[in-house]
Amino acid sequence: MTMPTPQCPWRMQVHHIHQETPDVWTLSLLCHDYYPYRPGQHALVSVGNSADTLRAYTLSSTPGVSEYITLTVRRIDDGTGSQWLTRDVKRGDYIWLSDAMGEFTCDNEPNDRFLLLAAGCGVTPIMSMRRWLAKYRPQADVQVIFNIRSPQDVIFADEWRNYPVTLVAENNATHGFVSGRLSRELLQSVPDIASRTVMTCGPAPYMEMVEKEVKALGVTRFFKEKFFTPVADAVNSGLKFTKLQPAQEFYGPVGTTLLEAMESNKVPVQAACRAGVCGCCKTKVVSGDYTVTSTMTLSEQEIADGYVLACSCHPQGDLVLA
Ligand code: FES
Missing domain, CATH: 3.10.20.30 (Beta-grasp domain)
Structure with a gap:
């Protein structure tokens, strides 16, 4: 099977597929060569193994920790890439990835106090980094707040039992969930928030709100995943x-x-x-x-x-x- 495009030179085989939530799947991939990446990075996938349709997905696995390279993908109705990955690709198939890319990573962060904030599928780089911090910086003080629509939408639900996390559900919050959305009060309850490095990933309006609130609370080390670029409203001048x-x-x-x-x-x-x-x-x-x-x-x-x-x-x- 030949490489579809020089931008995606890494051939990986789907070892297994796990359904995380009603609309999110994790594909575990075997790479026969050493694939270098950093926690929180993403890669391009050649959709349909074609040269002209590339889509970016977070590598939800963790270098040095995870057995497989994993992609965790939400199926979007008109999403060419997500439909292909979550519907058409089967166990045993080969798919092609680019080199890992992106600067949203914790492995060069000097601070040992973190607040990781995720919403929805934005939890993928956050989990990648959470595992990395547990293994390589066990002394780090890491707080996580994860926002979802409802309790059934917790991606990596089993794994979160290993780490302290505050789960915030917008709807139908049951035992173990804070009801509602991320709020200033919730952020204020994080011990020593101003001294923490805050890293966030989620929909653009959520990250904007996070940035505004944590900076108002004195946070100076703030990083967001720029991968989710907001689409601005059209303008009539300029x-x-x-x-x-x-x-x-x-x-x-x-x-x-x-x-x-x-x-x-x-x-x-x-x-x-x-x-x-x-x-x-x-x-x-x-x-x-x-x-x-x-x-x-x-x-x-x-x-x-x-x-x-x-x-x-x-x-x-x-x-x-x-
Ligand atoms: S070069 Fe990749 S989106 Fe522009």
């Missing part, structure tokens, strides 16, 4: 984008990336890594000023022809797109 085919005009605020402007205006574009690595978001600019922070997957000819990676393209004025 930089003007003219798309030639199909003809369309739209706007984005000064300071936006081309990818953000396209996504917020529902202009079709693929994105996986959002960091100029995977090449998914290749877009042709016909005219206008811009700067780029990555051209990693583009050939010299493509750059000369005006191709950019939309996630790494920072418009400096109005742009015309092919």
